[in-house]
Amino acid sequence: METTLGKKVNHITSISKIQKLSEEEIKKIEKITEVFGFRATDYYLSLINWDNPNDPIKRLIIPIEEELEKWGAKDPSYEKSYTVAPGLQHKYRETALFLIGPTCFGYCRFCFRKRLFMDDDNEILIDIEPAIQYIKEHKEIQNVLLTGGDPLTLSTNKLSSILNELAEIDHLINIRIGTKAPAFYPHRISNDPELLDLFKLTNKKGKRIHIVAQFDHGNEITPQAKKAINKMMETGCVMLTQMPLLKGINDSPEALSELWNKAINAGLTPYYLFQCRPTTGNKPYAVPIEEGYKIFEQAKMNCSGLAKRIKFVMSHATGKIEIVGLTEKHVIMKYHQAANPENIGKIMIFNRNPEAYWLDDYTELVEEYKIENPFI
Structure with missing residues (x-):
């Protein structure tokens, strides 16, 4: 596969290999990379404007010291509790x-x-058969x-074996693929006709593929990314995009609206804007919920x-919770999706807390103010 840099894709896993960084920066x-790994493609690094110290692509991919601040948990949404x-x-x-996706x-x-x-x-799925049987x-x-990791890091042959098995299950309506390949390495798609044929065949079998491509800043939607998006659309895939709200990257109305408008122009439907999960290492990228909601509405x-059509949500342990409104005193949320189906559509109203980053912060506030039942 060839990149726009005229050579085979190079996965860079050592900060010392980035010539644009000074010895002091390295x-x-x-x-930081001893705790949280580093990995990038030469294509993605080429998108950085190294003359801009606040370049959003640089902030998305290059580690910063603040990541070592103690905050959050490795699995804040308790995904392991739903692992069958x-x-x-x-x-x-x-x-x-x-x-x-193993990586x-x-x-x-x-x-x-x-x-x-x-x-x-x-936690990566190795043996597909028990999952298919389930x-x-x-x-x-x-x-x-x-999802993963990124499913498109798998070989096309491996993906084919998975999609072919899923396509034979009668009660399945569609298959979603979550990927950041169009941003990180669009050539994975554009330069692999076998992958595109696989998507086309799966769609023809009646199992519509929805590609949920992650784009976090408008600068990621390059001509190369658009080419990859167009090629997937030509196979019959439905194209969506989602992103987290990220401090210093897209946490302004101007940055978000530009991202969404570029996405629409590229053929992507904006799907979810996620509240940044309180994961270990994520504090420097998180925006408080109420501040985020204001940015979201202004955008x-x-x-x-x-x-x-996009929704501002958080993927909480109990479900996907949409932030739907603010009043002078309250923040209003709704279960857009829930682990307990009885909770779907339920409204929650909490006293405002400008320092809240997650639902649990409001749970503590409710207890402090003795609100017996936040559901209405």
């Missing part, structure tokens, strides 16, 4: 999740599953989400209705 950063087999999660009634083309500094690249106990036995499952003012 010395500071290397101690190695690499298989079943949290929501209609959806099963396969952790099939990524690059390591986002705010990754909420960085535990997969830190711990010895591997899906077959649970007919309430309508769709399967392939939508600069977009057409096509982008306004």
